Amino acid sequence: xxxxxxxxxxxxxxxxxLMGRVAQRDGxxxxxxxxxxxxxxxxLAGRMVGNRADAEEVVQEAFLRVWKTAPRWRPDGASFRTxxxxxxxxxxxxxxxxxxxxxxEAAGDPADGGMLADQQLAQREEAAxxxxxxxxxxxxQRAALALCYWxxxxxxxxxxxxxxxxxxxxxxxxxARRSLRxxxxxxxxxxxxxxxxK
Numbered sequence: 652x653x654x655x656x657x658x659x660x661x662x663x664x665x666x667x668x669l670m671g672r673v674a675q676r677d678g679x680x681x682x683x684x685x686x687x688x689x690x691x692x693x694x695l696a697g698r699m700v701g702n703r704a705d706a707e708e709v710v711q712e713a714f715l716r717v718w719k720t721a722p723r724w725r726p727d728g729a730s731f732r733t734x735x736x737x738x739x740x741x742x743x744x745x746x747x748x749x750x751x752x753x754x755x756e757a758a759g760d761p762a763d764g765g766m767l768a769d770q771q772l773a774q775r776e777e778a779a780x781x782x783x784x785x786x787x788x789x790x791x792q793r794a795a796l797a798l799c800y801w802x803x804x805x806x807x808x809x810x811x812x813x814x815x816x817x818x819x820x821x822x823x824x825x826x827a828r829r830s831l832r833x834x835x836x837x838x839x840x841x842x843x844x845x846x847x848x849k
Contacts, residue, residue, distance in 0.1 A: 736804070794823075
């Protein structure tokens, strides 16, 4: 029986090397991949599905796929990060297609003592308006926004994740920004807050 490398030493390996070890059912390598990609995968899923609980379920399913797929996984020119992001995006799109129960209202973030109540309220309203507008976008536009803006991927990387051309991703981003601007301008223009109060 071979000795397993300590987790610290595993962290020095590339994702692709770790995935090769996961294929041999190395739990330490799997744990290292999970630690390395959990936060960014959860952020990506959260931007696409709109709430933390659903995002965590998506990411859990994505990591389960990593474990199940590892023996058959081949990079085929794509990095593990690209392949894994594609898995997360596809799971989010699948979830979007399913019928949804009525959502529970989010509790919101705790108040920041340094900000005035009206500033906090305005900030929350703007964030909620943005979240609502993003939720109304088609899944591929949401995916392109999440990958390019919140995951900070290049258009080339996002195109690889979405299996699209770079031009198609740029087109998705243009349409998404246009839709967001059209939905948000009436709400966030000067005087909109006063109009809402009346």
